[in-house]
Amino acid sequence: MPLTVGDKAPDFTLPSHLDKDITLSSLRGKTVVLVFFPQAWTPI
Amino acid sequence: MKAWAESLGGISYPILSDFWPHGRVAQQFGVLRSEGYTERAIFIIDPDGIIRYVDIHDIDNQPSNDVLFAELAKISPEAAKVQQQQRPVSPGLPHGGVVMYCTSWCPDCRKARAWFKEHGIPFTEVDIDTTPGAADQVRKWANGSRTTPTFDIDGEIIVDYQIKRLEELLLNKK
Structure with a gap:
């Protein structure tokens, strides 16, 4: 089941294309738009 | 990546x-x-x-x-x-009337061309694969994507082939 409005977003750290890891909790204080975007722009 | x-x-x-x-x-x-x-x-x-x-x-x-x-x-x-934010057109790109940012191969660009012809609407084409600055201009309007077609109709920006908005803007004027 997808998370819903009001849930706490689970923290994660993932590698990014900007050569550094991004940790969600380090963005506290900012609004974050997190998009899962499979199969776009790829040759797959 | x-x-x-x-x-x-x-x-x-x-x-x-x-x-x-x-x-x-x-x-x-x-x-x-x-x-x-x-x-x-x-x-x-x-x-x-x-x-x-x-x-x-x-x-x-x-x-x-x-x-x-x-x-x-x-x-x-x-x-x-x-x-x-105002998003003015970069210098060197055409502005005024109907300007369509497109590519030679995109299917929706083809549909848009046919639609303009059908309604007798003159338009200027900018091929974003070959025109310097054009792809960057489209990205500014389309939140980072190279979306084609994108239209600049006297300053009104339409991202993607949105036939309803084209009709509203161009057919109701007549």
Whole structure:
């Protein structure tokens, strides 16, 4: 089941294309738009 | 991943790889499908780390940016300001009347050309593959994507082949 409005977003750290890891909790204080975007722009 | 992002032409936000362990973050958010890939999903997370908006949609049915900007504005008026910024045309690109940013190969550009012809509407074409600065201009309007066709109709920007908006703007004028 997808998370819903009001849930706490689970923290994660993932590698990014900007050569550094991004940790969600380090963005506290900012609004974050997190998009899962499979199969776009790829040759797959 | 970096090479791939560059091949898309420079993207201003970080692209993350949810690859190892495979799809773990998607799983935590509940959007990993049993087929092994994720839903198309958008989460807006507020400054306290609480989810404030969830959208899960079909691959062909993404919500409009207007909806997302409205959601962002609810959380922080600052976040929605980008939308209101004036986006003037870069020097060197045509402006005035109907300008269509397109490519020689995109199917919707072909449809748009036919539609303009059918209605006798004159237009200027800018091929974003061959015109310097044109692809960057489209990205500014289309939130980072090279969306074609994109139209500049006397300053009104229409991203993508939105026939209804074209009709509103161009057919009702007559």
